[in-house]
Amino acid sequence: EIVMTQSPATLSVSPGERATLSCRASQSVSSNLAWYQQKPGQAPRLLIYGASTRATGIPARFSGSGSGTEFTLSISSLQSEDFAVYYCQQYNNWPFTFGPGTEVDIK
Amino acid sequence: EVQLLESGGGLVQPGGSLRLSCAASGFSFSTFGMSWVRQAPGKGLEWVSAISSVGGSTVYADSVKGRFTISRDNSKNTLSLQMNSLRADDTAVYYCASKPGTWVTTFDYWGQGTLVTVSS
Numbered sequence: 001e002i003v004m005t006q007s008p009a010t011l012s013v014s015p016g017e018r019a020t021l022s023c024r025a026s027q028s029v030s031s032n033l034a035w036y037q038q039k040p041g042q043a044p045r046l047l048i049y050g051a052s053t054r055a056t057g058i059p060a061r062f063s064g065s066g067s068g069t070e071f072t073l074s075i076s077s078l079q080s081e082d083f084a085v086y087y088c089q090q091y092n093n094w095p096f097t098f099g100p101g102t103e104v105d106i107k
Numbered sequence: 108e109v110q111l112l113e114s115g116g117g118l119v120q121p122g123g124s125l126r127l128s129c130a131a132s133g134f135s136f137s138t139f140g141m142s143w144v145r146q147a148p149g150k151g152l153e154w155v156s157a158i159s160s161v162g163g164s165t166v167y168a169d170s171v172k173g174r175f176t177i178s179r180d181n182s183k184n185t186l187s188l189q190m191n192s193l194r195a196d197d198t199a200v201y202y203c204a205s206k207p208g209t210w211v212t213t214f215d216y217w218g219q220g221t222l223v224t225v226s227s
Contacts, residue, residue: 043218043220094166096212
């Protein structure tokens with residue numbers, strides 16, 4: 001099983017600032033990496049797939065990069081609606097696995 | 108618009124059984140891969156099981172293999188998860204998720220979830 005780790009566990013950011021979240025895989029997942037956003041009481045929402053492609057309707061302030069074992073999600077200018085938990089997920093091998101999440105909260 | 112509506116959650120005793128359903132609408136169900144993903148209270152996401160678009164192939168997480176069975180009825184646009192021999196660590200919100208194509212890879216569409224509580 002591929003183990004996904006995320007850092008930091010919590011990221012405190014002021015509105016309008018940039019946020020950078022990291023995700024690491026225990027072995028290469030090529031570019032088969034997705035990012036999700038989850039707000040309290042809601043289902044997750046797909047943000048990024050293929051490591052860097054935004055899903056339909058996702059604002060351009062969200063961007064993803066990386067390949068192999070190291071990945072980054074960047075949010076260029078945090079809006080109030082962006083404060084949430086973010087998960088990465090690999091789909092290179094079964095079982096598909098998620099990282100433990102990074103909570104982005106208001107500084 | 109893709110809509111997924113889970114049902115069937117509730118309180119069950121350890122060792123008991125429960126059957127979850129996911130009613131799909133707004134898309135061609137038989138052309139989407141489907142999956143179940145769960146989230147224990149206050150915890151992260153865990154993929155549980157997946158089934159191919161035509162239902163001929165299934166995959167399970169080791170944590171549920173031999174206890175859970177995923178199935179689908181493409182004539183009724185319904186996904187199911189039969190859960191047997193339930194344990195306390197199966198307590199979670201269970202989401203059904205879907206993606207166009209034979210298999211899910213990413214989880215493009217999600218239901219609102221149904222809570223399963225395993226407790227005596």
